Amino acid sequence: MAEVTLTIDGQQVKVPKGTTILQAARQVGREIPTLCYLEGINAIGSCRVCLVEVQGAKTLMPACVTEVAEGMTVLTNSPAARRARQLNLELILSDHPDECTTCPRNQSCELQALAEKMNIREVRFRGPRPNYALDASSPSIVRDPNKCILCRRCVAVCEQVQGVGAVVPLERGYRTTIGPAFHEPLLEAACVLCGQCVVACPVGALYERDYTEEVWAALADPNRHVVVQTAPAVRVAIGEEFGLPPGAVTTGKLVAALRRLGFDRVFDTNFTADLTIIEEGSELLHRLQNGGPLPMFTSCSPGWIKYMEHFYPELIEHISTCKSPQQMFGALAKTYYPQQAGIDPAAVTVVSIMPCTAKKYEAQRPEMNSSGFQDVDYVLTTRELARMIKTAGLDFASLPEEEYDDPLGISTGAGAIFGTTGGVMEAAVRTVYEIVTKNELPGLDLLPVRGLEGVKEATVTIGDTTLKVAVAHGLANARKVVERVLNKEADYHFIEIMCCPGGCIGGGGQPITRLDDAKQKRMEGIYQVDRDLPIRKSHENPAVQKLYEDFLKEPLGHKSHELLHTTYKVRSRFGSVMEHV
Amino acid sequence: MSKSVGLQEEVWPELERIIQEHRGDRSALIQVLHRCQELVGYLPREVQVKIAEGLEVSLGEVYGVVSFYSLFSTKPRGKYRISVCKGTACYVRGSMEVLERLEKELGIKAGDSTDDGLFSLEVVRCLGACGLSPVMTINDNTYGLVKPDAIPQILRAYRAAGVA
Ligand code: SF4
Ligand code: SF4
Ligand code: SF4
Ligand code: FES
Ligand code: FES
Numbered sequence A: 001m002a003e004v005t006l007t008i009d010g011q012q013v014k015v016p017k018g019t020t021i022l023q024a025a026r027q028v029g030r031e032i033p034t035l036c037y038l039e040g041i042n043a044i045g046s047c048r049v050c051l052v053e054v055q056g057a058k059t060l061m062p063a064c065v066t067e068v069a070e071g072m073t074v075l076t077n078s079p080a081a082r083r084a085r086q087l088n089l090e091l092i093l094s095d096h097p098d099e100c101t102t103c104p105r106n107q108s109c110e111l112q113a114l115a116e117k118m119n120i121r122e123v124r125f126r127g128p129r130p131n132y133a134l135d136a137s138s139p140s141i142v143r144d145p146n147k148c149i150l151c152r153r154c155v156a157v158c159e160q161v162q163g164v165g166a167v168v169p170l171e172r173g174y175r176t177t178i179g180p181a182f183h184e185p186l187l188e189a190a191c192v193l194c195g196q197c198v199v200a201c202p203v204g205a206l207y208e209r210d211y212t213e214e215v216w217a218a219l220a221d222p223n224r225h226v227v228v229q230t231a232p233a234v235r236v237a238i239g240e241e242f243g244l245p246p247g248a249v250t251t252g253k254l255v256a257a258l259r260r261l262g263f264d265r266v267f268d269t270n271f272t273a274d275l276t277i278i279e280e281g282s283e284l285l286h287r288l289q290n291g292g293p294l295p296m297f298t299s300c301s302p303g304w305i306k307y308m309e310h311f312y313p314e315l316i317e318h319i320s321t322c323k324s325p326q327q328m329f330g331a332l333a334k335t336y337y338p339q340q341a342g343i344d345p346a347a348v349t350v351v352s353i354m355p356c357t358a359k360k361y362e363a364q365r366p367e368m369n370s371s372g373f374q375d376v377d378y379v380l381t382t383r384e385l386a387r388m389i390k391t392a393g394l395d396f397a398s399l400p401e402e403e404y405d406d407p408l409g410i411s412t413g414a415g416a417i418f419g420t421t422g423g424v425m426e427a428a429v430r431t432v433y434e435i436v437t438k439n440e441l442p443g444l445d446l447l448p449v450r451g452l453e454g455v456k457e458a459t460v461t462i463g464d465t466t467l468k469v470a471v472a473h474g475l476a477n478a479r480k481v482v483e484r485v486l487n488k489e490a491d492y493h494f495i496e497i498m499c500c501p502g503g504c505i506g507g508g509g510q511p512i513t514r515l516d517d518a519k520q521k522r523m524e525g526i527y528q529v530d531r532d533l534p535i536r537k538s539h540e541n542p543a544v545q546k547l548y549e550d551f552l553k554e555p556l557g558h559k560s561h562e563l564l565h566t567t568y569k570v571r572s573r574f575g576s577v578m579e580h581v
Numbered sequence B: 001m002s003k004s005v006g007l008q009e010e011v012w013p014e015l016e017r018i019i020q021e022h023r024g025d026r027s028a029l030i031q032v033l034h035r036c037q038e039l040v041g042y043l044p045r046e047v048q049v050k051i052a053e054g055l056e057v058s059l060g061e062v063y064g065v066v067s068f069y070s071l072f073s074t075k076p077r078g079k080y081r082i083s084v085c086k087g088t089a090c091y092v093r094g095s096m097e098v099l100e101r102l103e104k105e106l107g108i109k110a111g112d113s114t115d116d117g118l119f120s121l122e123v124v125r126c127l128g129a130c131g132l133s134p135v136m137t138i139n140d141n142t143y144g145l146v147k148p149d150a151i152p153q154i155l156r157a158y159r160a161a162g163v164a
Helices: A021-027 A079-093 A110-117 A153-161 A196-200 A212-220 A238-242 A251-261 A269-289 A302-311 A313-318 A325-333 A336-341 A358-363 A382-391 A413-419 A423-437 A475-486 A518-532 A542-552 A558-564 B011-021 B026-040 B045-055 B059-068 B088-092 B095-106 B148-163
Strands: A003-008 A011-016 A051-054 A073-075 A141-143 A168-170 A177-179 A206-208 A225-230 A265-268 A348-354 A378-381 A455-462 A465-473 A494-498 B080-085 B119-124 B136-138 B141-143
Touching: A003 A021, A011 A021, A021 A051, A021 A073, A051 A079, A079 A110, A153 A196, A153 A475, A168 B059, A196 A206, A212 A225, A212 A348, A212 A378, A212 A382, A225 A251, A225 A269, A225 A325, A238 A382, A251 A265, A251 A382, A265 A269, A269 A325, A269 A413, A269 A423, A269 A542, A269 A558, A302 A313, A302 A358, A302 A475, A313 A475, A325 A336, A325 A348, A325 A358, A325 A558, A336 A542, A348 A358, A348 A382, A358 A378, A378 A382, A413 A423, A413 A518, A423 A455, A423 A465, A423 A494, A455 A475, A465 A475, A475 A494, A542 A558, B011 B026, B011 B045, B026 B045, B026 B059, B045 B059, B080 B095, B088 B095, B095 B119, B095 B136, B095 B148
Parallel strands: A003 A073, A225 A265, A225 A348, A348 A378, A465 A494, B080 B119
Antiparallel strands: A003 A011, A051 A073, A141 A206, A168 A177, A455 A465, B080 B136, B136 B141
16 A cells, blocks of 8 residues: 655654544554544544644644645644644533533543643633433433534444434534434434444433432332343443453452342343343244244344334344343243242342443333333443442452352353354354254354454354354444345345444443454453353253243243243334334 | 325325435435425425435435525425525624514514414525615515514514405
């Protein structure tokens, strides 16, 4: 590739043609401030906090969108550049609410951090503050347009990464806001509530609906028996909230923290991930033997489910009827568990710790009450749990390693890898292979479905069947696969889809990070959990085996259908106002 | 699919035809919006949904464009369309006080229409009559050098004609 030589702050640097000044400056150790820019997703040059001086240019240039040129001389820290950046930041702050102390993004806000970094001690201009209503229509996400700085990172993510386009710029001039068409509430839009916009937002304009107060209240109530489940992707990410690197495996500390918060039992969603493999694997075999419908799509990602309901309702019967592991857990925690433990199911409160905002919505779907109660009472994101741990004054990093409780806390490596793209597929293959062939699977690692590539494929020979599988993550990638299925261009049998890029490790409820390799590291953490577990196949989970013996009797049996399987709705891709079609 | 009460059944086939001409072509969005608005008079939600469906774009993209350009309207216009100029000359010479007074007298904001369907109110750019600023128009009539206090009387005349 052609190279360009330029000088940045007196240092010569050689970079490939097409590099931006922002990227080139990093190579000489200069971090230019940015706000509207989001690596690989949004480069629209609108906020102007990244202005730099380019010698010979008539005006200051935005570093995030200006490409380097041969012989260019750039000053990133000249008085003119510094003043202009400061001025632009002050203008952004001029109509911004002074609410840092009560803001959900206090200390994780990029605007706040920038104001500190640029040494803003006074805002010289004061415009009229906007006064928009909060949109708290959904159980997943709250929109606060008053804090929105119109950077459009959420718009770009929703459109490009998720292919949904649920939030867009509305109106113009100083009345511009970002939101669903017709200013309708998010819950009425064709939004899948994945929260990718939340993790993209630099400020507190988008955040998870917080249920920590409800959970504290349940914990304080002596009449409630409060059990908690933890999703596979939480244990490799929550450490980031306490200064540990992404991917640090903190399973034992997580359990210890939950116990200290006062949960009566600490259980694991990985247990029901194993159970999902038994049910879903059996469903796949049933479909293979009974003429379909094939391909079968996985069903553990609620954002993906809502996406199909809105955008491809004609393919609904291709989705596995299995509930997600979170919901299987909820159903069992209020039936099987109290029966085993000899307690009143009506006294059980189920809390989930999820990397996901869509799970909050899922828990409140009217179908999710097969135990006779709402199966999962409260869903907290990784971020909310971190806040509870901080509130309780626990020093997470120095907590001891503790074990999950029996029986819903026992799990295998196959359950663990549900937390990353490709994991459900790999776990399913480990089990389906052994059920069909009755032989041990030679190597457990299904490498072609691992990694962060958007769409992955594999062919697996199981006895005399050749199983063709595909894996996609991020809904824009998912859509490519779905379109091929719809147009009969693909002959897959089984397709794993996760709504969020990277799978749950990149979920909309995870710690907010701008580290490039956070997803990769969290993924490595997940595979480390798998490698370190003594049992790595779902069907060998002794607690799952006992659950079938004592309670469910058989996969796809009567009780399974009642508690572990579900149905889907037809929705409109133009929002729920049309939902009665 | 439900259709709005205000929308006449007869316009749907023609609407359908316009959209079909540009099926799957997102670059034709503004043009299609124009023609549909000419046909229907405004762009209600269900028309925008049809356009989104036909051009294969999201509803957000359609509404984003509609709400960006002031010439598009999502509400039926009144029998009498009042436009207040917000061009520089008019602005400087008090067109915003004229607008405020109109909003007060009509009980609506710019961009809206009155419940009886008689008046709609909008803000426009320079009308090319700066010498007469501040300027407003009601349908084809132009009013120059408008004083806020003259508004009630002007409206009264239209009200009388409108209900007659
Ligand atoms: S969005 Fe950031 S700057 Fe604004 S109130 Fe919240 S923390 Fe403070
Ligand atoms: S939650 Fe997901 S689908 Fe909804 S607006 Fe945000 S990114 Fe788009
Ligand atoms: S909601 Fe957040 S991400 Fe979206 S435009 Fe506003 S500040 Fe940017
Ligand atoms: S970060 Fe460069 S213009 Fe916003
Ligand atoms: S500014 Fe109003 S007519 Fe020119």
